[in-house]
Amino acid sequence: METALEGNELLVNQKWEKGTFVMKCGGSTLEELPDSFYSDLAKLQVEGVQPVIVHGGGPAISDNLNKLGIETHFVNGLRYTSEEVLDVVEMVLAGSINKKVVRRIAQSGGKALGMSGVDGGLIIAKPVQAAAEVGLVGDVTDVNAELIEGVLKLGYMPVIAPIGVGTEGSRYNINADTAAGAVASVLGVHQMIVVTDVPGILKNTGGEKRVLETVTVQQIEDMILTGEIYGGMIPKVRAAIACIQGKVDEVIIVDGSEPGILGRVLSGEKIGTRIVRMG
Template identity: 70%
Template sequence: MSYHCFVIKCGGSTLAALPSSFFDDMRKLQQEGAIPVIVHGGGPAISSTLEQLGIESVFVNGLRKTSEEVLDVVEMVLAGRINKEIVRKIQESGAKALGLSGVDGQLIQAKPVDNTEEVGWVGDVTAVNAELIQGIVSMGYIPVIAPIGIGEDGSQRFNINADTAAGAVASRVGVERMIVVTDVPGVMKTVDGEKKVLPSVTVQEIDQMIESGEIYGGMIPKVRAAVQCIQGQVREVVIVDGTVPEVLSKVIQGEAIGTRIVKEA
């Protein structure tokens, strides 16, 4: 069977809370040869686990300060608990999934970010083993990837921002469109006193809307995250609400749903 991939970025807590119908839709797409590659985060779960262990969470410009001790927890939560929770959910629907982190098969290679002194073991992606992803997909499995990276020599692990990792995976696999599954219907704008979903918006317009205060609060990190995914070959990111029935099928079929964020008009 011929197949094509598309990349989904999702927060771990968002994905865990989605209805079983979301995963049924995913199974249907997989059977039709449209196979998702999932890259997930899990920030809130990492923070609560660190708190339980009495380790302070420190953020520098939105990046989690990652000591070796914090890195152990990040890997345990992301590559362990959350990754397997998502795999179980997919398999409950009857689809086949394989969970792995960027360490496995050197899937995501990374180097330290520029401000390592401030943030510790946070990584920038240098390479993605696209052949490994394509091999998993060709065997009929949905890859579920936790964004832990590995250094070129294979000794040092890195905590990688999930949005950056998803954008790098999408670009290296050769995907032009990426789907960000979240808990909001899209980018909202108030028109004539009424909140409406913007069908399409450019990166530049997003910057202007954040500056003007039209995008505010919890929506800012969501759109900034989506913008981070637009790199390399990725031309557009679609932000959708995962609870909408058959939302993935609708995006794949080109229906106007959620908000398309494009590089430029």
């Protein structure tokens, strides 16, 4: 009987550097990813590539808050997080979503270990400057790289839910993009992959929308000002920009539904949009 790994021929003949890469995936995108995406992850793992996954879960959090009758609102893109809201955030991110990702990887033949930033002091955080307006939302101050590396050495890909812990033991809701950028920076990863439901950043050229191959952070800001980037694409590109920190010099936005997308990116194929720090 053919296994998912044996049937996945898209990656078999590709060459890529053996090493670690960080992938950030939003909660809504995770729900839509095809089984082949998880098969690709498993194939990469078998080939000696070490994925580290940081995921979000905004829509599922909102759904559960609504079911429980807990009101919430957003301030400048950040969910106001009370203790009551944080209980639900942790339940959804570190619970149902995290374990679903781990299960899907296992079903595809891969090995994954789910954890949140609270486990082993993985993500240390402090209150954001606007804590008075947004509540228990945190900024990352440190990431336990040894813990992530230990999980990788055991042969498992870490699947990380962005809940942070303070030095005094308190919990914080961490933006998934911020958490992913911090993890990538501490691990010394040069490149990070942001998996979304769009093929990249689109620019209207001669009445036709085309994917920009490479764009700088400043060019993105300029395109937002001119209206070339608008609507739902604005939070996506701002999220990607947030990942460029420390040693992370470029972020690649790709469509997770593209066949063999991860292997294609890692093998150097020009696909999606590369956001670079400088021109």
